[in-house]
Amino acid sequence: MTTNTASDAAAADGTRPAGGTRGTSVVLQDLSRSFGGTRALDGLSIEIAPGELVALLGPSGCGKTTALRIVAGFESADTGSVLVDGKEISRVPAAKRDMGMVFQSYSLFPNMNALDNVGFGLRMRKLGAAKRRQRAGELLDLVGLAPQAKQFPHQLSGGQQQRVALARALAIEPRVLLLDEPLSALDAKVRLQLREQIRTIQQRLGTTTLFVTHDQEEALSMADRVGVMSHGKLEQIAAPDELYVHPATAFVAEFVGVMNRIPAELGGSGMVSCVSCTVPVKEGDSVTDLGGDNAVDVLVRPEGLNMEVAEHGNGIVTTKTFLGSVTRVGVLLSGDVTVQIDKPSSEAAALAPGTSVSVTLPPEPVLVAPRR
Amino acid sequence: MAAIADTQAASGTGRQGPARSLPVWRWVILLVAAVYFLVPLWAALRFAGIKALGSVVTQAGFADALWLSVRLAIVTTVITIVLMLPTAVYVHLRLPQVRRLLEGITILPIVIPPVVLSVGVLQVAPSFLKSTPYLLALIYVILAMPFAYRAIDAGLRALDLKTVVEASNSLGAGWITTLWRVVLPNLKTALLSATVLTVALVLGEFTMASLFLYQTFPVWIVVFDQTSGQISVAASLDALFVTWLFLMAITMFGTRQSRRTGGGEATLFSVARQETRGN
Secondary structure (H helix, E strand, C coil): CCCCHHHHHHHHHCCCCCCHHHCCCEEEEEEEEEECCEEEEEEEEEEECCCCEEEEECCCCCCHHHHHHHHHCCCCCCEEEEEECCEECCCCCHHHCCEEEECCCCCCCCCCCHHHHHHHHHHHCCCCHHHHHHHHHHHHHHCCCHHHCCCCHHHCCHHHHHHHHHHHHHHCCCCEEEEECCCCCCCHHHHHHHHHHHHHHHHHHCCEEEEEECCHHHHHHHCCEEEEEECCEEEEEECHHHHHHCCCCHHHHHHCCCCEEEEEEECCCCEEEECCEEEEECCCCHHHHHCCCCEEEEEECHHHCEEEECCCCCEEEEEEEECCCEEEEEEEECCCEEEEEEEEHHHHCCCCCCCEEEEECCCCCEEEEECC | CHHHHHHHHHHHHHCHHHHHHHHHHHHHHHHHHHHHHHHHHHHHHHHHCHHHHHHHHHCCCHHHHHHHHHHHHHHHHHHHHHHHHHHHHHHHHHCHHHHHHHHHHHHHHHHCCHHHHHHHHHHHCCHHHHCCCHHHHHHHHHHHHHHHHHHHHHHHHHHCHHHHHHHHHHCCCCHHHHHHHHHHHHCHHHHHHHHHHHHHHHHHCCHHHHHCCCCCHHHHHHHHHCCCHHHHHHHHHHHHHHHHHHHHHHHHHHHHHHHHHCCCCCCCCCCCCCCCCCC
C-alpha cells in the first residue's frame, strides 16, 4: 500500500509530505475523453503519491475538471484507466469510490442543517445517530464552524458553506479528496483564509488530494506538485518553485508567473541573439519543433533581465509599478516591444519615465519559443 | 454612477407626489376588485339562504358525487406526480437539451381542444378502464400536465440539481436514497404546488365528466340545479369555501416548510427559491 511508483517518484522529488504513508495513491493512466468533436482529455497521465496534494492548473477548457470528474466517477474516460492503490476503479460507481468532493458551486443540501449535511455521508455508512452527530460535530469544529451546527445553508455565508462542504467531504474519511475550484465563488479575503485552512487540514489528515483550479496563485501556494494542463494534455508536473524557475515549455512559462517575450534570432550551435546579447538556448527546450525558422522569441522573467541607465541605450522607461520591495519597470525596446523588469524599489527610484536605459540578458541559458 | 444618483434623487423627490395619491388609488382598485368578486358571492348567498348551506350534505347523490371527485383528484395527482417527477428530474440531469422540447410538449394540452384530447385518450386507454370513471383520471392527468410540470420544473431549477445529486452520490448515496433524502425534501414546495393545481383542476372540471356521463361533484351541481336551484347554488358556495380552506392550508404549510429551510415565500403559483446565498 505504501510503496509504489508514485510514492517513490514523490519521495525522490523530496515532495512527499510528512506522514504521507497514511494516504492512498492515485494513478491516472493515459486518460482520453472527447465530447462531440472536441478532445477534453488527450492521454493524460499523472501519479499522485499517498498524502500528496496535486493541483491541476490550466485555462478553462483545458480538461482539468474533466479529469477530476473521471476520478470522482461522474464521467467516464473513452480510454485509459484510474488506479487507486493499484486497483482499477473505472467500473466502480461514484457512490462506492470513497472520495470526498467539494464543488465549485454551493452544494450543501438545503433541507439539512450544517450538522446533518456533514453527517449525511456517515448516515449512508449506517453509523448510529449518536456517533454520527459526534463525528460531524468534530469535523465542524475542525473547520471552525461548531457554533453554526444548527444553521441551514441559506443562513451561512459562502465561505462558511464551502467549509461545511469540506467538513462533509472529510467526514467519510475519504481515500481521496477532490476539490473542484472550491474557492472560485468566494471573495478574495475569504479565499485566502480558506486556502490556508484547506492546506493545513489536508496536511494534518494526510489525505491524498486532487485540486483543480485556474488560479495559479492558489495552485502554487497550496500544492505539493502542480500539473499545468493545456488542450487536454499535461504540459508539466512539478513542485511550484521548479515550475516557476524551470518551466518545461513555453506554455508553462507564460501561464505561470509573468513572462517577457523578446524577439530574437536563432544562431548556430544552440545559441540565440537577443537585445545585442548572445546566450545559449536551454537544454531540452522545444526548440526542435521551431521548423527551421530562425526568428524566435526569448522568454525571460521580469527579474531575469539586467537594466542600467545609459545615455544611448536600447530602451526607454515608460511605466513604473510599485510592488513593495520591488518595482516593476516597463521598458520600451526597439521594434515596439515592451518588457517588464523588476528592480529593487530603492534602485528604481532613479528611473523616471523617459529615461534611456540599456537592457541586457545575463549569460545564462534561456527558453525560446516560436515567434508570435 | 452619477446618472444612477440622479435618478435616485429624482425618484426621491418625485415620491412625495405619488406617495400622497397612491394609497387612494390602491383603495379604489381594491374596492373595485372586491365588489367584482364579492357581489356574486353575496348574491348567491342571498339566493340560497344560510340554511341551504348546511342542508347540501343531506341531498341525494351529494356524497357519491363528492366522493367520486375526491377519488379522481387523488388518483390524478398520484399519476401526475409519479409520471412528471422522474421525467423532469431525468431531463434536468441527463438530457438538458430536451428541456425546451418537453416544455413545448407539456403546454400542448392548453392549445389542443379538450375534446380532441379525450378522443386521443380513448384510443390508447386500456379497455378495462373504459367502463370506469377512472378513465377521467387519465384525461385529467393530461389536462393537469402543463401546470404540474411547470411547478416541478421551477423547483428543480431553484435547486442546482446536478451538483446536489453528485454531492450525494460522492458521499455514498445510491440513486434511490438520493431521490428520497435529497431531491424530494427539497422539492416539497414544488410538489405541493403541483398537487394544489392538479386537485383544483379535478375538483372544478365539468366538461369532460359531463361528456363521459359521470356524475362528479361539478356535474352533480348542474344536474341538481334542475331540482332545486337554491341547494345547487349553496353547494357551489360550499365547494368554493372548502376548496379555499384547502388551498390556504397547503399554502401555509408550504410557507412554513420553506421558511425553515430558507426557500423563498411559497405561493401557489411561484415556487422559485430566492437566491439567498451570498458571501
